[in-house]
Amino acid sequence: MAQDVQEALRDGAGLAWPPCPLPHADDDVQPHVLHVLPDLGPDPHWVCEESGTAAAPLGALGATAS
Numbered sequence: 001m002a003q004d005v006q007e008a009l010r011d012g013a014g015l016a017w018p019p020c021p022l023p024h025a026d027d028d029v030q031p032h033v034l035h036v037l038p039d040l041g042p043d044p045h046w047v048c049e050e051s052g053t054a055a056a057p058l059g060a061l062g063a064t065a066s
């Protein structure tokens with residue numbers, strides 16, 4: 001089951017999180033996603049899971065103007 005999830009993530013199928021838009025010094029870095037940190041608390045941000053760099057405030061990605 002876990003392997004299926006990993007394959008789905010690697011293939012980009014059913015990807016629930018935004019792909020990391022940040023440039024990385026390592027050109028060989030695998031495609032990866034952003035996590036919301038902190039999960040609970042003030043001022044959540046999308047954070048690159050590879051570099052730990054904050055990419056954008058929560059709501060700045062995939063948000064539609066309303």
Ligand SMILES: [Zn+2]
Pocket residue numbers: 020021022024032048049050051
């Ligand atoms: Zn990244």
